Amino acid sequence: MLCLQDSGSTSIQAADSTAISGSITPTDKRYEQPPAGGAGSPCPHCVLTVSSPCPHRVLLVSSPGPHRVLLVSSLCPPCVLTVSSPCPHRVLTVSSLCPHRVLTVSSPCPHRVLTVSSLCPPCVLTVSSPCPHRPPVLRIGFLGLGLMGSGIVSNLLKMGHVVTVWNRTAEKCDLFIQEGARLGRTPAEVASTCDITFSCVSGPKAARDLVMGPSGVLQGIRPGRCYVEMSTVDPETITELSQVITSRGGRFLEAPVAGSQQLSNDGMLVILSAGDRTVYEDCSSCFQAMGKTSFFLGTPRTPVELHQRSRLRPVVGGAWRRAKLTRGRLWAACVSGEAGNAARMMLILNMVQGSFMATIAEGLTLAQATGQSQQTFLDILCQGQMASTFVDQKCQNILQGNFKPDYYLKHIQKDLRLAISMGDMANHPTPMAAAANEVYKRAKALDQSDNDMSAVYRAYIH
Numbered sequence: 001m002l003c004l005q006d007s008g009s010t011s012i013q014a015a016d017s018t019a020i021s022g023s024i025t026p027t028d029k030r031y032e033q034p035p036a037g038g039a040g041s042p043c044p045h046c047v048l049t050v051s052s053p054c055p056h057r058v059l060l061v062s063s064p065g066p067h068r069v070l071l072v073s074s075l076c077p078p079c080v081l082t083v084s085s086p087c088p089h090r091v092l093t094v095s096s097l098c099p100h101r102v103l104t105v106s107s108p109c110p111h112r113v114l115t116v117s118s119l120c121p122p123c124v125l126t127v128s129s130p131c132p133h134r135p136p137v138l139r140i141g142f143l144g145l146g147l148m149g150s151g152i153v154s155n156l157l158k159m160g161h162v163v164t165v166w167n168r169t170a171e172k173c174d175l176f177i178q179e180g181a182r183l184g185r186t187p188a189e190v191a192s193t194c195d196i197t198f199s200c201v202s203g204p205k206a207a208r209d210l211v212m213g214p215s216g217v218l219q220g221i222r223p224g225r226c227y228v229e230m231s232t233v234d235p236e237t238i239t240e241l242s243q244v245i246t247s248r249g250g251r252f253l254e255a256p257v258a259g260s261q262q263l264s265n266d267g268m269l270v271i272l273s274a275g276d277r278t279v280y281e282d283c284s285s286c287f288q289a290m291g292k293t294s295f296f297l298g299t300p301r302t303p304v305e306l307h308q309r310s311r312l313r314p315v316v317g318g319a320w321r322r323a324k325l326t327r328g329r330l331w332a333a334c335v336s337g338e339a340g341n342a343a344r345m346m347l348i349l350n351m352v353q354g355s356f357m358a359t360i361a362e363g364l365t366l367a368q369a370t371g372q373s374q375q376t377f378l379d380i381l382c383q384g385q386m387a388s389t390f391v392d393q394k395c396q397n398i399l400q401g402n403f404k405p406d407y408y409l410k411h412i413q414k415d416l417r418l419a420i421s422m423g424d425m426a427n428h429p430t431p432m433a434a435a436a437n438e439v440y441k442r443a444k445a446l447d448q449s450d451n452d453m454s455a456v457y458r459a460y461i462h
């Protein structure tokens, strides 16, 4: 077994009790290794990616048998280890000539490449890939280099992707060009030259402008090319973007992210997606670079199911009428998970986060108003069931007067506004979010838009 701990020390125990030892750099969360060329490799063409959202970074590596197949799973009961591989068998084979099976496992580089070598001087460990078939190199486009886009693009580049960038304020591209990115002159040019174009901009208007504005994506998109909307927007915007992109033969996925600037830089975002399932699959190496996990929230339907559904369609007045799907539309509808589901889920999550943040600020200021120590309030809070990195970091920052943006206040207020509007349309009450929204609006009036969301605190003290 292989335990990653903060000290970096490890112990490795093969399932057959043969001793194995090694170490992994604890700061690396993902380790990639082409499968070794042992006869036991079920798939010679695949690259195995092991990623762990487990903050404890506890992994179990075991060798279950004489074939020396190395299996990786999580030792840590509350945490989930994701082993994702284009190989359906998800087996990493390490073949060792060393009878003692003494291994060193380390990840020395920022690209998170796993290297395995022998600790045992007389013995030779062989890790090799006979596979000449690397996954095809996709040309990736990225529009929007704000707090989120910057971290995402850095991680795409670190993981070896070929990335073309564009940003409205062109100077923001310079840093990435130095890191190896290419420069796109317009969104249209990026979409026309890249296989998959991602966008991560401030909100619904910017997302629409980027696609439908002058020199927008729509002018460059070609049949089969993918467009992935990562901005947090409302489901109606997603539906509209999906329609215009697919009307030009493009393929569409929405993929908003949960996280912060820090998590974006760390490649630890949570990606929610819906739309064309085939795009979701094509994005897997990108999503692995930018996030710790991804969800597909649309449910693609089978052709038979869709065909049956297509025959009866509701029309105004409650009547039903027959409709017919062409073969092309039928296929498009099959692969298309309900675009808009990810936006809905994202808004609900951000509504909870924004309301929670406002409540924490309210607690801190009430503590002060009633003569209680804010630090003690935080200490007690962080010992209880509500303890979390989020609470700890945001409160510490507030107490230090540090409102440097990790998640812009203006964006969380936008999310609250969109969530409230979604509740309105569903005729569902959202009084907590509505109250929180008012406090954020007050904070915006106090010129806090470009500070972190924790600056909502200032709305209570002014």
Ligand SMILES: NC(=O)c1ccc[n+]([C@@H]2O[C@H](COP(=O)([O-])OP(=O)(O)OC[C@H]3O[C@@H](n4cnc5c(N)ncnc54)[C@H](OP(=O)(O)O)[C@@H]3O)[C@@H](O)[C@H]2O)c1
Pocket (backbone or CB within 6 Å): 144, 145, 146, 147, 148, 149, 167, 168, 169, 170, 172, 200, 201, 202, 203, 205, 206, 209, 210, 230, 231, 232, 233, 257, 258, 259, 260, 261, 406, 407, 408, 411, 412
């Ligand atoms: N920050 C977070 O922690 C976080 C977390 C989850 C989700 N999100 C969501 O992710 C998205 C991006 O957030 P962010 O924090 O990266 O925002 P940001 O730092 O404010 O960046 C916004 C980006 O949008 C671009 N933009 C704005 N209006 C535009 C327009 N009309 N046309 C073209 N480009 C335009 C900006 O270009 P310029 O550089 O020229 O201004 C910039 O690249 C938002 O939808 C946000 O809600 C953010």
